[in-house]
Amino acid sequence: MTPPLRESPFLLNYRSSSKWSSQNDNTSTRSLTTKLTGHGTMGILKSKTATRLLILYGLLSVVGCTSSENEYDPPPPPEVTVSQPVQQSITPFLEQNGVIEAVDEADVRARVRGFVEAIAFEPGQEVAVGDVLYQIESTQYQASVNSASAEVAAAEAAISVANALVRTAEAEVKKTVQDLDRAKSLLSQNAGSEAELDTAVAENESALAALESAKANVQAANAAKGQSIAKLAQAQLDLDYTTVKSPISGRISTTDIKQGNLVDNGQKLSAVVNRSHVFANFSVSDRDMLRFMSKRRAELKLGEKVAESNWSTAKVFLKRETDEGFPFEGVLEYIDQEGVDASTGTLRLRAQFDNPDDLLLPGLFVLVRVPTGKSVEAMLIPEYAVLRDQRGQYVLIVNAERKVERVMVTVAKTISGWAVIEKGLTLDSRVVIDGLQRARPGLEVNPIDKKLELDEQTLMRGFSPSDPTPEVATGSSATSPSEVE
Numbered sequence: 001m002t003p004p005l006r007e008s009p010f011l012l013n014y015r016s017s018s019k020w021s022s023q024n025d026n027t028s029t030r031s032l033t034t035k036l037t038g039h040g041t042m043g044i045l046k047s048k049t050a051t052r053l054l055i056l057y058g059l060l061s062v063v064g065c066t067s068s069e070n071e072y073d074p075p076p077p078p079e080v081t082v083s084q085p086v087q088q089s090i091t092p093f094l095e096q097n098g099v100i101e102a103v104d105e106a107d108v109r110a111r112v113r114g115f116v117e118a119i120a121f122e123p124g125q126e127v128a129v130g131d132v133l134y135q136i137e138s139t140q141y142q143a144s145v146n147s148a149s150a151e152v153a154a155a156e157a158a159i160s161v162a163n164a165l166v167r168t169a170e171a172e173v174k175k176t177v178q179d180l181d182r183a184k185s186l187l188s189q190n191a192g193s194e195a196e197l198d199t200a201v202a203e204n205e206s207a208l209a210a211l212e213s214a215k216a217n218v219q220a221a222n223a224a225k226g227q228s229i230a231k232l233a234q235a236q237l238d239l240d241y242t243t244v245k246s247p248i249s250g251r252i253s254t255t256d257i258k259q260g261n262l263v264d265n266g267q268k269l270s271a272v273v274n275r276s277h278v279f280a281n282f283s284v285s286d287r288d289m290l291r292f293m294s295k296r297r298a299e300l301k302l303g304e305k306v307a308e309s310n311w312s313t314a315k316v317f318l319k320r321e322t323d324e325g326f327p328f329e330g331v332l333e334y335i336d337q338e339g340v341d342a343s344t345g346t347l348r349l350r351a352q353f354d355n356p357d358d359l360l361l362p363g364l365f366v367l368v369r370v371p372t373g374k375s376v377e378a379m380l381i382p383e384y385a386v387l388r389d390q391r392g393q394y395v396l397i398v399n400a401e402r403k404v405e406r407v408m409v410t411v412a413k414t415i416s417g418w419a420v421i422e423k424g425l426t427l428d429s430r431v432v433i434d435g436l437q438r439a440r441p442g443l444e445v446n447p448i449d450k451k452l453e454l455d456e457q458t459l460m461r462g463f464s465p466s467d468p469t470p471e472v473a474t475g476s477s478a479t480s481p482s483e484v485e
Helices: 009-015 021-036 041-046 046-067 139-188 194-242 288-300
Strands: 079-083 087-108 114-119 132-136 243-245 249-253 270-285 315-319 326-337 345-354 365-370 376-382 387-389 392-398 404-408 410-415 420-423 430-434 446-449
Touching: 041 410, 046 139, 079 392, 114 270, 132 288, 139 194, 194 243, 270 288, 288 345, 315 345, 345 365
Parallel strands: 079 446
Antiparallel strands: 079 430, 087 270, 087 365, 087 376, 114 132, 132 243, 249 270, 270 345, 315 326, 315 365, 326 345, 376 420, 387 392, 392 404, 392 430, 410 420
16 A cells, blocks of 8 residues: 555655755765665655645756756847938928919900801811801891992982083083173273173072082082991901901810800800910919018118019919929919009009910919029938927938937928928038937937939928028038028
8 A cells, every 4th residue: 555645755755855956966865766676665655735746856867967058149230211401592481272264265256146157166166267157147238238329329310420420510511601701891992881791790699609509519429438338347247257267276175055046246155265385373472572572781882772674584383282392384374453452451563374285274273483582502301300399400310430429400491391490410420311210319320321302293392481591500510500691
């Protein structure tokens, strides 16, 4: 019968070996082996508890006999992308919303009353000046022309008759003058009587009156001819108006009148729009206008004055809502001669743009930029590289020891994703632009240099005149930027 475990020498030895360590492994092993082989070995091995104790003992022996040293291998410095600031010339500008308007736009209207017989175009078609667009029934207008032509012919005949009567009257006057001279001569020779002289005088006066009447008839006939010619001209004009032609070159809209409809004089039929050149109408505030005038005065020579030509020679840049940058360039074309609108405090301006590809549609809302001063040099870095906290704006740079430093900066303004740095950096500063989450002040990093590329169309080389003129930091001192006039 198997002895109780509490009486087993193995158990007694295990319970008393709380200080059992690796230095006593050999002694303990020999003692345990002797006791197991000398007393109740087979009974203990048959016990589940004893089996578990043997397994535990084996594990402890392995652990106690095995010793290894863990060596710490530090990770490599994190990689960050660094770039030096870009120095670029930028120009102050005014920036306002505007609306596109076609330079040439004309309504096509009927100028006579009648039925539309034909339509000679398709909506959206390109037409030239003088192209036939509509044909209005012309029968009655042709009849009016014929009637007026007949009246002109009658007037010309009446003039011929009147001229013949004038010639007859002139001959009669000539005859009566001769008779009067003869009667006077006979009376002076006492060969004639007073009665014959009086008769000769009366006949002469009658002939003169008839001549004057004939001449008046000629004038009346000429006047009648003039009226008939005018009537003919109007009739011919009305006849010509039955053929409706394009007033300008451009693209024609859809027709408001269908074939066979009756149209009245002055009724709109369609419209022709020439979009090869367009206007951009916009307004600037009186404050911006005064700033602009002040800048212009500062640029003028002694004795010169700011004139409208200072505006009209300015370039204007334009972008649509979906454009990147300002791809359209035009000129300032008009300034409202009535001055500033007192109700809105704005001055209306208009710029003209070439539109050969028909990319600017009338009625389109756009953004307009007008340069207002001379270019100045500025230092720029990507806007996302500028960080902010309670102490202000700062950037992370990598120094010569490849360690990250925090540098406070002053940002004059941001332009299309770029920050204009006024103070804090030099052109040699290596600014962290990628891997900011891995860069910490004082941490050593592996910097990878990348050259910044500036898109002039996106930047548009400008800043608002309401912002202070940026100053670029050049030289070795990051806190002493050079002044720009």
